[in-house]
Amino acid sequence: MTATLPAWFKARQQSALQRYETTTTPKRGDEQWRFSNFKQLDFANVSNKPAPEVDVAGLVSRSTGLETPVAKFVFLNDSPVFSESSLPTDVICLPLAEALASHSDLVAQHFMRQETRLGSAKYAALHEASLKNGLFVHIPDGMEIEGSIEVHHWLSGETTIFPHTLVVTGRNAKVRIIDCFRSVDETTPGLAIAFNDLCLGENSQLDYIAIQALNEVTRMIQINETSTDRDARAKGFILNTGASWARNESLSRLDGPGSRSDMLSVSIPAREQEYDQRTLQHHVSEGTYSDLLYKNTLYGHSRTIFSGLIFVGEKAHHTDAYQTCRNLLMTDDCEANSMPGLEINADQVKCSHGSTSSQISDEEIFYLCTRGIDPTRARQLIARGFSVEAVERLADEPTEKLVLKFIDEKFSAIGVSEG
Amino acid sequence: MSLHIQELHASLENGTEILKGVTLDIPAGEIHAIMGPNGSGKSTLSKVLAGHKGYIPTSGTITLDGQDISELSIDQRSRAGIFLAFQYPAEVPGVSNANFIRAALQSRLPKGQEIDAVAYYKNLYAKMDLLEMDRKFTSRAVNEGFSGGEKKRNEILQMIMLDPKYCILDETDSGLDIDALKIVAKGVNAMRSANRGMLLITHYQRLLDYIKPDHVHVMSDGRIVRSGGPELALELEEKGYDFLKEPALAS
Numbered sequence: 180m181t182a183t184l185p186a187w188f189k190a191r192q193q194s195a196l197q198r199y200e201t202t203t204t205p206k207r208g209d210e211q212w213r214f215s216n217f218k219q220l221d222f223a224n225v226s227n228k229p230a231p232e233v234d235v236a237g238l239v240s241r242s243t244g245l246e247t248p249v250a251k252f253v254f255l256n257d258s259p260v261f262s263e264s265s266l267p268t269d270v271i272c273l274p275l276a277e278a279l280a281s282h283s284d285l286v287a288q289h290f291m292r293q294e295t296r297l298g299s300a301k302y303a304a305l306h307e308a309s310l311k312n313g314l315f316v317h318i319p320d321g322m323e324i325e326g327s328i329e330v331h332h333w334l335s336g337e338t339t340i341f342p343h344t345l346v347v348t349g350r351n352a353k354v355r356i357i358d359c360f361r362s363v364d365e366t367t368p369g370l371a372i373a374f375n376d377l378c379l380g381e382n383s384q385l386d387y388i389a390i391q392a393l394n395e396v397t398r399m400i401q402i403n404e405t406s407t408d409r410d411a412r413a414k415g416f417i418l419n420t421g422a423s424w425a426r427n428e429s430l431s432r433l434d435g436p437g438s439r440s441d442m443l444s445v446s447i448p449a450r451e452q453e454y455d456q457r458t459l460q461h462h463v464s465e466g467t468y469s470d471l472l473y474k475n476t477l478y479g480h481s482r483t484i485f486s487g488l489i490f491v492g493e494k495a496h497h498t499d500a501y502q503t504c505r506n507l508l509m510t511d512d513c514e515a516n517s518m519p520g521l522e523i524n525a526d527q528v529k530c531s532h533g534s535t536s537s538q539i540s541d542e543e544i545f546y547l548c549t550r551g552i553d554p555t556r557a558r559q560l561i562a563r564g565f566s567v568e569a570v571e572r573l574a575d576e577p578t579e580k581l582v583l584k585f586i587d588e589k590f591s592a593i594g595v596s597e598g
Numbered sequence: 599m600s601l602h603i604q605e606l607h608a609s610l611e612n613g614t615e616i617l618k619g620v621t622l623d624i625p626a627g628e629i630h631a632i633m634g635p636n637g638s639g640k641s642t643l644s645k646v647l648a649g650h651k652g653y654i655p656t657s658g659t660i661t662l663d664g665q666d667i668s669e670l671s672i673d674q675r676s677r678a679g680i681f682l683a684f685q686y687p688a689e690v691p692g693v694s695n696a697n698f699i700r701a702a703l704q705s706r707l708p709k710g711q712e713i714d715a716v717a718y719y720k721n722l723y724a725k726m727d728l729l730e731m732d733r734k735f736t737s738r739a740v741n742e743g744f745s746g747g748e749k750k751r752n753e754i755l756q757m758i759m760l761d762p763k764y765c766i767l768d769e770t771d772s773g774l775d776i777d778a779l780k781i782v783a784k785g786v787n788a789m790r791s792a793n794r795g796m797l798l799i800t801h802y803q804r805l806l807d808y809i810k811p812d813h814v815h816v817m818s819d820g821r822i823v824r825s826g827g828p829e830l831a832l833e834l835e836e837k838g839y840d841f842l843k844e845p846a847l848a849s
Contacts, residue, residue: 553673
């Protein structure tokens, strides 16, 4: 980063580096890494070679998402290469490095305040110590942004990126952010350690969508931390179609009474891909609501891990908390592991949790085939429909369309052989 | 031109024979009804005609306008002109009705040719109006959360949209109140045509008050045991199926 960095930030990075070096690497026997594939945590083979020349103009033109985003940013290996915005002037929406110079106190107030509790404390420290840029968004009180802020993160070369997204919403504010992670080419192995920090002010609404479509030799750790003030409504959605291995840690802390968090995910691993997802719905205050729906469609020899905990704190009376993980097994060789969990320390609480794994039933296939649809296409339609159920919860047509575009690309890449 | 079934035998995978030599000829332009007690093999016959893999045809033939379809897969039979309206249609979560029917129509087009979306929706809405179906049906997931009547109407909608040569309706009247039955019958009657044959499988004579059959057959223990005109249905309604137990017929 540049010399203009505020002192507090430099100090944070230095102490984070120390923390990274002194924190032990996750190992067998750690509950938060149960069923994990530890060899994926060996990052020694990411050589951090200088990135090859990239045709930036070409990359920007590949960075298509919504038809009309309200703002759009393109990062190449964490460096901003394009931005455009039609946001109102009192919204702050800047690359993080710029925001650190121009709004240092505001960033300091919110930057990585929560403790990383789902296993990747070491990698959160590495992220904090190493991050070069990202996006900082601050929506002032009462400002409702219609439409979405769209961010494209491109990874090029054998290197590690540390994308960071920090979003702060003021009272009664509203915004939607879409982060899209992709590789410039399909064959170079890289590593992305991303962090998104979502801080919702009173009665505000924030939708956050992460689309992970990296190439299938790249690995990713993504840590999501959401905190909600009174009556705030958060919605988080993660799509995994790419990467050889992705670990998602999502923590929703329902700090304010009456606040709500919807945690959604769709993952479609194929071949040897592995997705390792850990979640925590932490109900701190009274009258809070959380609803988690994770849907995995597994092809080939792929593997998923879901471990989720609903934790209802002592003061969180009248909590409603739901957690569902559903796995659709498209082959006999795939493997889905689910570990739902529940801990209740308050009264008048409604909670449910569950996970299911199933294959497409023969009767469903029969029904579609009697309409003339061939069995391969029938399986594809049913599998897509399985994902659509979670996508529809986004309740915004352009966003759903964008997410479905990535889902359809994945299904067509899986193709007939595995269908 | 007919859907012809000759001496058809079919068994479950465990070897239990369900169809024990069914012979039936359904010429284009005619409506045939099969009645019979529970467990007589009526629904099995419909599934075997559609190509269900849970039943193994052991002998006999099924020909559609002279073409032997016994070796065709389920989807090939559908595209060849067979339509089965299900007694209990499956739910397909996350797939909208509009996309489902569109995929079915798309499957009938040559590779690379796309359906004209505007014309498709115009046609779909017209057919939905006939069946008094709300526009919201198009975006709802196939049969998910549908009432019994909505599911049956949806079957008829698909049938009308796919315009098959031969329609097999399995217990289409079961679970319907009289208003829903009238709407379903309206849809089926709209499909009557000199170019199309229909086979109604039903347990109750009531359906035949609204859809007049040309021929009525009685099925028992995997065989057609009696055939006649529409009056046979009335006779069955009055007397029940007790005659099947008479030794002369049972043998």
